[in-house]
Amino acid sequence: MIRAAQPTDAGAIGAILSQFIDTTNWMPRLYSRAQELAFAGLMVDRGWVNVIEPQGQGTGIAGFLAVDAGYVHALYIACEQRGLGWGRRLLDHAKSDAIRLELHTFAENRGAQRFYAREGFVEAGRGDGTQNDEGLPDVLLVWERKTA
Secondary structure, eight states: OEEEOOGGGHHHHHHHHHHHHHHOTTSOOOSOHHHHHHHHHHHHHTTOEEEEOOTTTOOOOOEEEEEETTEEEEEEEOGGGTTSSHHHHHHHHHHHTOSEEEEEEETTOHHHHHHHHHTTOEEEEEEOSTTSTTOOOEEEEEEEOOOO
């Protein structure tokens, strides 16, 4: 089930974000877990976040997607829930209301680039890391709805 995130979801969202940082060797930890939780709460408060909860699994939130004005700020799936199609479902949900979506992913994150390519995103530019907090090279990806 996909639903709008509630303030009570911020802890689970922050934990999923922290888990990605903890399990990704090239990703620097710039913020404390408390700061990541606050960031999750901010995204929820702004109305950007949808979460996915697998029905009948009792596992809680499997992942989240934060989108504002066609820009994907975050798409993360809990490690134990990856490969089950949750990211695609969240992205399809966002696409259903969009004409265009864009996002940045890190150049090092080749798995994300493959995922987004399968989902119809194309590379629209590269950055040297001066425009993100982590200072890591990134890739701009864009999806546009095909018109008949």
